[in-house]
Amino acid sequence: MADQGSSHSEGAATAAPSPTQGTGLDLVGLTKVFPGGTVAVDDVNLHVDHGEYVVLLGPSGCGKTTTLRMIGGHEYPTEGDIVLDGQSLVDLPPHKRPTTTVFQHFALFPHKTTLANVEFGLKMHGVSKDERRRLAFEALEMVGLAPLADRKPRALSGGQQQRVALARVLVTKPKALLLDEPLGDLDRLLQLRMRVELRNLQRQLGLMFIHVTHNQEEALSMADRIVVMNEARIQQVADPLTIATKPATELVARFMGDNNIIRGKVAEREGDRMVVEDEQRVRVSVVAPESSHGVGDEAMVAVRAAAVEVGANGAAPDGLNSAECEIVFVEFLGDLVKLHLLTGGERMLAKVSAEQYPTLRGREGERIQISWKEQDVQLLDT
């Protein structure tokens, strides 16, 4: 990619000399307070490397979009700094930043053809007509839309519009590509395909992508690293596997879904290992070397629904890491079965493979034994 970057760099003012050079993007104590006092982003610190695919994930109103808009220059931070390859971007207007944004609803120019849409950025940067036509066609070629160059956006399907939006920003060779809910307007089936396509494209280009979404599955499937945000703050920054299996806080555990959260008191502590017991006398053991919990302290642990096994065979003799539950509902999801359970007053979830569906079907109201392994238990920060 490096040689390609330099061969076209004479054109666009935002051209990156090479996507792999430089120190990357740093958000330093980034804070945004809207007039009226709403804190949208609170002291966000984050480093993103060139060539990295980072997803900002969180519920609506968590500050992820505002963070992205500050990077792109569409919001001005109240405090903090945004540094790209050693250069502070804070005081630069959007059109002078080496970043470009794919907006939520594509934001194509309705009166321009596909080609003119893609050429726009180059035109603004003073690239000659022939050169920008050539570069635009290359970009359209890359997203497979060259045959539709003369169409206006309204004559394109949602997926095609999405790809025009991508070609339009990629042609300006940004150092960082910012994507605001890029798949939000697409049908589910198309979303699944576009995930692969987008990720392929990013790998091919070796560009820094920062992608905002509220869709957990999308984040897990696409990201190198996920930044989970809530109420203006970063909750956890980790790779998808860690986010999915080792949520750091209650919020991440709840937001990622399908986690059983058990809240109780520490009943025993032996070195790194401790046992948490809740009000229903469910006893969970967890290895947490860094925790400072003592016996009697409040503690919260999470067990993924997928780690829960059904049947008495897995239960430890001392009743640890197991529970007796009532089956509330057996939900068949095609490739797996979701069991909605009740232990005492607490709801629990178990996800088992679809092969077990015949033996579980219609057993609502019956009691069942569940168990899980100690290594699947995660202590949560409260």
Place this chain on the structure above:
Amino acid sequence: MSSSSTPERAGDEATRVALDEVEEVEAILEQKPPKVEQALGQSDSRGRGGGWTTAALAAPGFLWLGFYLLAPLVVIILVSFWTRTDSGFDKVWTTSNYGDLFHDSTYWHNMLTTFETSLIAVAACLLFGFPVAYFLALKVEKLQYQIALFIVALAPFWTSFLTRAIAWTFPLMGREGALNQLLIKLHIVSHPVDAFGFSTLSVRLAMVQLYVLFMITPLFFSLAQVDRSALEAARDLGGNWWRTFREVILPQTMPGIVIGSIFIFVLTMGDYGTVQTVGGGNITSVGTLIYSKITAIQYPQGAASAVLLVIVLTIGVWVITRFANLREEL
């Protein structure tokens, strides 16, 4: 982004395959009929079935237009070809009304100055109306405020046309009027300027104020349709304010500009009320000329003058519509 080395070409291939799959999925999702002609054919047959319903729905509009627009126009055209008498006209065919008009230099001189006034009014309304519409549609964030401010802009138009026109005579532009007072207070002039009152200038100034809303309204609705995130995208892609305005806002506002221009062109070309009131009898236009012919019971000449005006208007409107593809963009 052409690839030179083989591994990248393989990557391209992978993307291409993914793209083909996307196309397939989209085709399934959208359930597009294989041919456009087929879709058109279907809607056509449906249209034939409901022919009577369509006719019934269109009838009131046709009757209204026929009675209030076409019938009077036909009468005027007929009268313009009849012979003038002292008490009106005889139904004797003649083309002399037009023949006289073609050699009437006063008429053509008036046509020219009226046209000039019209062009100035269109340009001035665009110049003064655009910032107002731009501010309302793109700078005011909340819809409630937009509507409230739009009503404020509308407020002067609740007063009758005549009252506003008269305000442009003595109170504003007269010898003792506000404009002269202001210029004297500011020591720009030492004596009241007589040229302000009952002049071509005062007529043209008044017209801008009287008609500017006909420009603001269509402009406002055009500008309100401009996708604000597309403006952000334009900024993001490197466009400064002016380039964004030229490349993104203006082209999308053309339908509004065209409709506003048609309104003002047609209204000012035919205007005689403003000219009569604000011009105080000193100023003439095609409108006042027709009016004076009618009051002098020269109906055939008046009718012929009106028909020529309609022809000029039709040509003017046709020229204006060339600036935007209204059928596609509305």
